[in-house]
Amino acid sequence: MSHNPISWLKSKLSKKEDKEPKQEEQPTKQNQEKVEKVEQVEEVEKAEEQQEVREEEKKIVVRTGPITPELVLDEDEHGSVQGGTFIHSQKSEDACITVNPIITTGVVRCEFVFDLKQGKMFIVGIADYRLNFTRERSFWDDDNKNLNIRYINYSGVLNHIAGAVSGNTIYKSGQKIAVEVNMGAVPRTCHFFVDEIEQPIHVINIPQYIRFWSFIAGQNSYFTITRFERLENSSAHGVEGSKAVEYGKVWEDD
Structure with missing residues (x-):
């Protein structure tokens, strides 16, 4: 076929x-x-x-131990520096003092003791390393208020930008006021201590580079940095009523 x-x-x-x-x-x-x-x-x-x-x-290796503070004045005429002590002049003017070196790593604690002769307000806190105080631009002026955290003595409130949050204790002359940052934590943190007692309100997401700073206005008043050191571990362990507020945002009480 x-x-x-x-x-x-x-x-x-x-x-x-x-x-x-x-x-x-x-x-x-x-x-x-x-x-x-x-x-x-x-x-x-x-x-x-x-x-x-x-x-x-x-x-x-992040070295632990004491750090030598360098106090930087906004205006020389506002007072004088003697080691880790700032002594206000006899003029009743606001004085903002930053503390070098710039902090970038590890756990660092800066402790202040104030002796207020006149006036009623002094402040401790941290600031973005870029912030420079001048006679014309104090901690509250222009954008400066956005770049620093303020723990105010007579009210105990924390200020940042245009907001405020209460919950930390008031503090006064003679007490040890410490500010401690943990730059290795995620997020980075800032805690406050009064006579070694951890305060409940703390700050998270702080800038990558900071300096400690303080404010004092009373004539002949002064403060001393009694402790400035890099620690092996954070002193903050959490206390009753602990609350975190975030850097860069406006704070308010609940």
């Missing part, structure tokens, strides 16, 4: 189509093997990279 040319052609095409999927499967398998090899290489490289990071972290 002779072959039908059309049937024969269809048969050949059908066989060719049957083979084509098999030809496509082979490259797909090869590609999969390549992908797996690439992923394996990437995993090895990632593991090596992480190991390098860990080794570098081991080399980074």
Whole structure:
């Protein structure tokens, strides 16, 4: 019997189509093997990279111990500096004092003791390292109020931007007022202590680079930094009524 040319052609095409999927499967398998090899290489490289990071972290040693404070005045005529002590002049003018060095790493505590001869207000806190106080621009003026945190003695409130939150104790002359930052925490934190007692209201997400600062206005009044050091661990462990407020936002009482 002779072959039908059309049937024969269809048969050949059908066989060719049957083979084509098999030809496509082979490259797909090869590609999969390549992908797996690439992923394996990437995993090895990632593991090596992480190991390098860990080794570098081991080399980074944050030294603990005392830090020598450098008090920076907004105006020389507002007073004088003697080591870690600022003595206000006989002029009744606002004096804002920042404390060097700039803090970038670790847990650092700065403790103040005030002796207020006149007036009623003094302040401790932290400020963005870029903030510079001048006679024309005090802690509340222009954008300065957005770049610092203020713990006010006679009210106990914390101020930031144009907001305020209460809950911390008032403090007065002769007491030890400490500000402690933890630059290694996530998020970065700022806690306050009065005579070693942790205060409930603290601040989170503080700037990456900060300086401690203070405000004093009374004639012949003064303050001394009695403790300025880098600690191994944070002194803050949480107290009853603890509440976090966030830097960069307007605060208000609940």
